[in-house]
Amino acid sequence: LPGPIIALTTDFGWGSSYVAQLKAVFLGSVPEARLVDVSHSVPAQSVLHGEILLRSIAFIYGPGSVHVVVIDPGVGTQRLPIAVEARGCFFVGPDNGLFGQLKTVPGSRAVVLDKPEIFRHPVSNTFHGRDIFAPVAAELASGLVLDDVGTPIESWATGTLDTPMQRNGLFDVPLLAADHFGNILTHLHARQIPENPRIYLNKNDISLVATYGDATDGSLVALIGSDGYLELAVKNGSAAEALGANWQTCQLSVSSKR
Amino acid sequence: LPGPIIALTTDFGWGSSYVAQLKAVFLGSVPEARLVDVSHSVPAQSVLHGEILLRSIAFIYGPGSVHVVVIDPGVGTQRLPIAVEARGCFFVGPDNGLFGQLKTVPGSRAVVLDKPEIFRHPVSNTFHGRDIFAPVAAELASGLVLDDVGTPIESWATGTLDTPMQRNGLFDVPLLAADHFGNILTHLHARQIPENPRIYLNKNDISLVATYGDATDGSLVALIGSDGYLELAVKNGSAAEALGANWQTCQLSVSSKR
Amino acid sequence: LPGPIIALTTDFGWGSSYVAQLKAVFLGSVPEARLVDVSHSVPAQSVLHGEILLRSIAFIYGPGSVHVVVIDPGVGTQRLPIAVEARGCFFVGPDNGLFGQLKTVPGSRAVVLDKPEIFRHPVSNTFHGRDIFAPVAAELASGLVLDDVGTPIESWATGTLDTPMQRNGLFDVPLLAADHFGNILTHLHARQIPENPRIYLNKNDISLVATYGDATDGSLVALIGSDGYLELAVKNGSAAEALGANWQTCQLSVSSKR
Numbered sequence: 001l002p003g004p005i006i007a008l009t010t011d012f013g014w015g016s017s018y019v020a021q022l023k024a025v026f027l028g029s030v031p032e033a034r035l036v037d038v039s040h041s042v043p044a045q046s047v048l049h050g051e052i053l054l055r056s057i058a059f060i061y062g063p064g065s066v067h068v069v070v071i072d073p074g075v076g077t078q079r080l081p082i083a084v085e086a087r088g089c090f091f092v093g094p095d096n097g098l099f100g101q102l103k104t105v106p107g108s109r110a111v112v113l114d115k116p117e118i119f120r121h122p123v124s125n126t127f128h129g130r131d132i133f134a135p136v137a138a139e140l141a142s143g144l145v146l147d148d149v150g151t152p153i154e155s156w157a158t159g160t161l162d163t164p165m166q167r168n169g170l171f172d173v174p175l176l177a178a179d180h181f182g183n184i185l186t187h188l189h190a191r192q193i194p195e196n197p198r199i200y201l202n203k204n205d206i207s208l209v210a211t212y213g214d215a216t217d218g219s220l221v222a223l224i225g226s227d228g229y230l231e232l233a234v235k236n237g238s239a240a241e242a243l244g245a246n247w248q249t250c251q252l253s254v255s256s257k258r
Numbered sequence: 259l260p261g262p263i264i265a266l267t268t269d270f271g272w273g274s275s276y277v278a279q280l281k282a283v284f285l286g287s288v289p290e291a292r293l294v295d296v297s298h299s300v301p302a303q304s305v306l307h308g309e310i311l312l313r314s315i316a317f318i319y320g321p322g323s324v325h326v327v328v329i330d331p332g333v334g335t336q337r338l339p340i341a342v343e344a345r346g347c348f349f350v351g352p353d354n355g356l357f358g359q360l361k362t363v364p365g366s367r368a369v370v371l372d373k374p375e376i377f378r379h380p381v382s383n384t385f386h387g388r389d390i391f392a393p394v395a396a397e398l399a400s401g402l403v404l405d406d407v408g409t410p411i412e413s414w415a416t417g418t419l420d421t422p423m424q425r426n427g428l429f430d431v432p433l434l435a436a437d438h439f440g441n442i443l444t445h446l447h448a449r450q451i452p453e454n455p456r457i458y459l460n461k462n463d464i465s466l467v468a469t470y471g472d473a474t475d476g477s478l479v480a481l482i483g484s485d486g487y488l489e490l491a492v493k494n495g496s497a498a499e500a501l502g503a504n505w506q507t508c509q510l511s512v513s514s515k516r
Numbered sequence: 517l518p519g520p521i522i523a524l525t526t527d528f529g530w531g532s533s534y535v536a537q538l539k540a541v542f543l544g545s546v547p548e549a550r551l552v553d554v555s556h557s558v559p560a561q562s563v564l565h566g567e568i569l570l571r572s573i574a575f576i577y578g579p580g581s582v583h584v585v586v587i588d589p590g591v592g593t594q595r596l597p598i599a600v601e602a603r604g605c606f607f608v609g610p611d612n613g614l615f616g617q618l619k620t621v622p623g624s625r626a627v628v629l630d631k632p633e634i635f636r637h638p639v640s641n642t643f644h645g646r647d648i649f650a651p652v653a654a655e656l657a658s659g660l661v662l663d664d665v666g667t668p669i670e671s672w673a674t675g676t677l678d679t680p681m682q683r684n685g686l687f688d689v690p691l692l693a694a695d696h697f698g699n700i701l702t703h704l705h706a707r708q709i710p711e712n713p714r715i716y717l718n719k720n721d722i723s724l725v726a727t728y729g730d731a732t733d734g735s736l737v738a739l740i741g742s743d744g745y746l747e748l749a750v751k752n753g754s755a756a757e758a759l760g761a762n763w764q765t766c767q768l769s770v771s772s773k774r
Contacts, residue, residue, distance in 0.1 A: 002289030007278070013696025014272055014530055015555030017572035018742075020523070023552055024576035031518030031550070034289070036281055039273030044697045045752065056275035060282035073752060076727025125727035127742030180271025181302045211334025211383035226385030227275075236303065236331060260547030265536070272530055292547070294539055297531030314533035318540035438529025439560045469592025469641035484534075484643030494561065494589060 003032030004141040005065040009053055010129065011042035012070070018129065022070070025120065025134035030141050036061070045073040050098045051161040052177055052185060054091075056227045058102070063088030068137040069098050070129035081113040081132050082156055085146045092137040094128070100159025111150030118149060164188045173230065173252040182238020184247060188230040194256040201232070202251050218242075230254070261290030262399040263323040267311055268387065269300035270328070276387065280328070283378065283392035288399050294319070303331040308356045309419040310435055310443060312349075314485045316360070321346030326395040327356050328387035339371040339390050340414055343404045350395040352386070358417025369408030376407060422446045429512040431488065433505060440496020442505060446488040452514040459490070460509050476500075488512070519548030520657040521581040525569055526645065527558035528586070534645065538586070541636065541650035546657050552577070561589040566614045567677040568693055568701060570607075572743045574618065579604030584653040585614050586645035597629040597648050598672055601662045608653040610644070616675025627666030634665060680704045689746065689768040698754020700763060704746040710772040717748070718767050734758075746770070 006026055012018040019040050026033050038057060042049045050071045058067070072079075072094045080095040086108035091099050095112075102108045113136050116123075123131040136149050146152075164171045164187060173188045199206050199222045207215070208222045215221040215235035220242055225231040232239040232252070240247050264284055270276040277298050284291050296315060300307045308329045316325070330337075330352045338353040344366035349357050353370075360366045371394050374381075378389040394407045404410075422429045422445060431446045457464050457480045465473070466480045473479040473493035478500055483489040490497040490510070498505050522542055528534040535556050542549050554573060558565045566587045574583070588595075588610045596611040602624035607615050611628075618624045629652050632639075636647040652665050662668075680687045680703060689704045715722050715738045723731070724738045731737040731751035736758055741747040748755040748768070756763050 005285055011696065015557035016696055017554075017569050018695075020552065020554045020569075020573045021576060021742075024573070027521055027550060027552070027577060034285060036278065036285070037295075037553075038275075038278045040696075041273035044754070053275050053278075057278045057282070060279060061285060074729055077729035124742040126739065130742065179276075180269065180274055180298075213332050213335030223384065226279075226382040226388065238302070263543055292543060294536065294543070295553075296533075296536045299531035311533050311536075315536045315540070318537060319543060437534075438527065438532055438556075471590055471593035481642065484537075484640040484646065496560070 003034050004030065005036060005061040006030070006033050006137060006141050007036040007038050007057070007061055007065065007067045008040070009038040009042065009050060009067065010040050010070040011044050011046065011049075012040050012129075014040045016040070018127065021127075021130045022068070022134050025130060026138055026141075029135070029138045033138075033141055038067075042071055045071060047071055047073075047097050048160050049177060051101060051159045054098070055101060055161065055187075058091070059087050059089055061089070066090040066092065066137045066141045068129070068133050069093040070133055071098060072096070072128060075128050076125040080153075081128060081136075082110050082153065083113060083136060083140065083146060083149055084108060084110040084156065090137070090140045090146070092133045092140065095157045097157045097159035100157060101161055103156065103158065109146065110153050110156045111146050112153050113150045115149060161187055164192070166192075169255055171254040173254060175232070175248050175250055175252060178238075178240040178247070182234065182240040182242075183225070184232040184239045184243070185225065186230045186232075186252065188254060190224045190228050190230070193230065193254060196256070198255050200251075200253045200255075206232075261292050262288065263294060263319040264288070264291045264395060264399050265294040265296050265315070265319055265323065265325045266298070267296040267300065267308060267325065268298050268328040269302050269304065270298050270387075272298045274298065276385065279385075279388045280326070280392050283388060284396055284399075287393070287396045291396075291399055296325075300329055303329060305329055305331075305355045306418050307435060309359060309417045312356070313359060313419065313445075316349070317345050317347055319347070324348040324350065324395045324399045326387070326391050327351040328391055329356060330354070330386060333386050334383040338411075339386060339394075340368050340411065341371060341394060341398065341404060341407055342366060342368040342414065348395070348398045348404070350391045350398065353415045355415045355417035358415055359419055361414065361416065367404065368411050368414045369404050370411050371408045373407060419445055422450070424450075427513055431510040431512060433490070433508055433510060436496075436498040436505070440492065440498040440500075441483070442490040442497045442501070443483065444488045444490075444510065446512060448482045448486050448488070451488065451512060454514070456513050458509075458511045458513075464490075519550050520546065521552060521577040522546070522549050522653060522657050523552040523554050523573070523577055523581065523583045524556070525554040525558065525566060525583065526556050526586040527560050527562065528556050528645075530556045532556065534643065537643075537646045538584070538650050541646060542654055542657075545651070545654045549654075549657055554583075558587055561587060563587055563589075563613045564676050565693060567617060567675045570614070571617060571677065571703075574607070575603050575605055577605070582606040582608065582653045582657045584645070584649050585609040586649055587614060588612070588644060591644050592641040596669075597644060597652075598626050598669065599629060599652060599656065599662060599665055600624060600626040600672065606653070606656045606662070608649045608656065611673045613673045613675035616673060617677055619672065619674065625662065626669050626672045627662050628669050629666045631665060677703055680708070682708075685771055687770040689770060691748070691764050691766055691768060694756040694763070698750065698756040698758075699741070700748040700755045700759070701741065702746045702748075702768065704770060706740045706744045706746070709746065709770060712772070714771050716767075716769045716771075722748075
């Protein structure tokens with residue numbers, strides 16, 4: 001039987017000793033686990049970046065998989081350590097909005113991690129990833145259920161990854177992040193986009209194409225990315241570079257064509 | 259029995275959700291596989307960089323191993339998805355030159371991936387790595403043979419990693435890439451280099467040394483790297499820095515000493 | 517039974533073919549091994565950075581684990597290849613100070629790697645990681661003992677990671693490295709710090725806080741990091757940025773408060 005999947009997402013930096021220490025917890029207590037380094041290059045303390053990653057990958061490792069997500073600017077303060085279960089997958093980390101998008105998943109629920117007998121002691125003030133989240137994630141990967149590791153809570157923190165809202169027939173679409181290709185990601189899903197949409201960037205029309213190759217070299221286009229969300233791209237180039245350092249302030253809007 | 263080795267080489271960026279999604283395919287369908295992250299920091303869309311990596315590592319994981327290489331600027335267009343077999347190793351990716359160097363391997367052969375029943379559906383226009391290459395690589399890792407996953411093709415694309423040619427007793431040697439140490443790689447193999455060679459960089463003589471430590475601090479030297487190819491290095495320094503931002507335009511030539 | 521843990525720490529660069537080649541040795545000869553990529557982004561040839569990593573992680577993978585540490589500016593020269601055993605853990609790499617801190621571990625011992633029958637041949641002049649250190653580490657992971665892989669040596673190289681010394685009641689504390697958050701690490705351990713200490717940075721008093729969240733936004737503070745050592749931090753910011761490019765030259769001192 002293959003071991004459980006434990007997926008690690010942190011802002012520790014690739015090659016930091018913090019990652020190595022997190023893994024030591026899993027290698028020691030769940031030796032058969034299959035560890036996946038989702039990311040250790042989340043921009044320092046960017047909860048939004050963690051939410052965008054989870055949007056794509058929350059459920060891809062299937063029931064029983066455990067995500068430990070440590071983007072934790074409030075470590076050692078009053079923010080709660082929690083674990084969430086949704087569609088049979090587990091998510092362990094700080095209650096700071098990282099898991100906000102799981103609130104609308106039918107049947108999702110959460111517990112506050114209040115069983116210190118599971119923790120690694122002494123619990124550091126600055127590294128709950130190693131001392132609280134990893135030991136709890138290890139127990140969930142090993143077969144404990146949510147109620148074994150904490151006490152149910154009614155709700156948990158909402159994140160900042162918002163579904164763009166329509167006003168007067170127009171979606172105002174924030175530009176969220178750039179990938180390694182310079183493609184710029186948004187949170188407007190294809191199913192929200194009207195047929196034959198009109199897409200404006202800083203009030204200029206841009207085209208919606210089916211794939212990168214359908215664009216002309218150097219032109220900025222919109223397309224539906226592999227996760228189903230609208231993104232901006234430049235064929236054989238970088239949309240982030242084309243728009244300049246302040247690309248996050250560009251205005252993207254989508255309306256029905258008329 | 260240890261699981262099959264699946265080696266991943268992409269330009270997705272370390273920590274991108276695309277890598278996590280690629281792995282989900284393998285973890286789901288070949289749970290016993292041993293995944294190796296060769297690189298996810300290939301410069302965006304640099305087929306040449308992929309070729310240089312494969313030059314070093316194509317056969318190191320032994321017969322039965324599978325390389326999935328996703329550097330795919332033409333995703334969603336007419337370039338073909340292929341799988342190549344050479345020396346018992348498999349290579350899956352786009353037919354854009356990545357696998358050009360395998361054409362001269364005795365007995366190597368290729369198929370076009372035309373069996374949609376193997377793919378992940380719906381097939382995204384922009385992420386064949388996840389939807390075509392990974393599922394096919396998973397099947398090859400699990401024991402399918404080349405003809406199970408596609409239809410034989412006569413030939414496949416030549417890459418841009420060229421063997422330097424000799425003209426009038428002189429090799430003109432392109433500078434291809436820099437590693438983490440600032441060593442500059444070429445594609446001139448030791449066996450092509452004449453005895454007692456004369457090596458010129460921008461018309462200045464440079465020495466050929468046996469190892470980094472044999473150079474004097476700060477001097478630029480040539481040596482034979484661990485893969486057998488000529489490279490440029492600076493002891494306790496960086497050849498790329500020493501030559502400046504335009505190091506790729508420097509002229510390196512090798513001739514017989516006389 | 518879970519396989520042995522082999523932890524890799526190098527300055528090869530994430531995504532370099534050198535890492536892939538190192539792993540090929542382990543995947544081929546210890547297929548059941550659990551490989552941990554501690555870091556491949558050690559600054560080129562920074563032995564000190566390797567020492568700082570080992571400070572945190574030397575023993576976290578438990579008895580029987582093997583660290584292969586390849587930060588090796590002197591490769592191919594007279595520096596010795598060694599293996600060290602301490603608290604049942606093994607450490608393989610060049611004798612250039614990397615393993616200096618293990619000298620004071622009770623019972624620690626070392627051998628020089630002088631059994632070429634274990635090496636991979638031909639041994640490259642520039643890549644002892646692949647040809648000497650990895651094959652030896654593989655044998656140790658597979659159950660060989662220290663004396664099987666080399667000949668005992670009396671001592672080995674001291675590193676540069678020094679315990680800050682007290683002079684006239686004042687510790688002069690070098691600033692060693694910055695992590696992904698811009699926190700600045702030192703080698704002054706909590707147990708050396710007097711009660712109610714007075715901490716000066718460039719002669720200005722700074723506070724010692726319990727966790728990042730206890731600081732006010734933007735203020736530079738000292739705290740005890742998760743490994744027990746004094747570090748500098750800025751809440752929701754970067755101490756390295758706050759101190760500027762020359763942060764390594766800042767003067768940090770610690771004395772008894774009075």
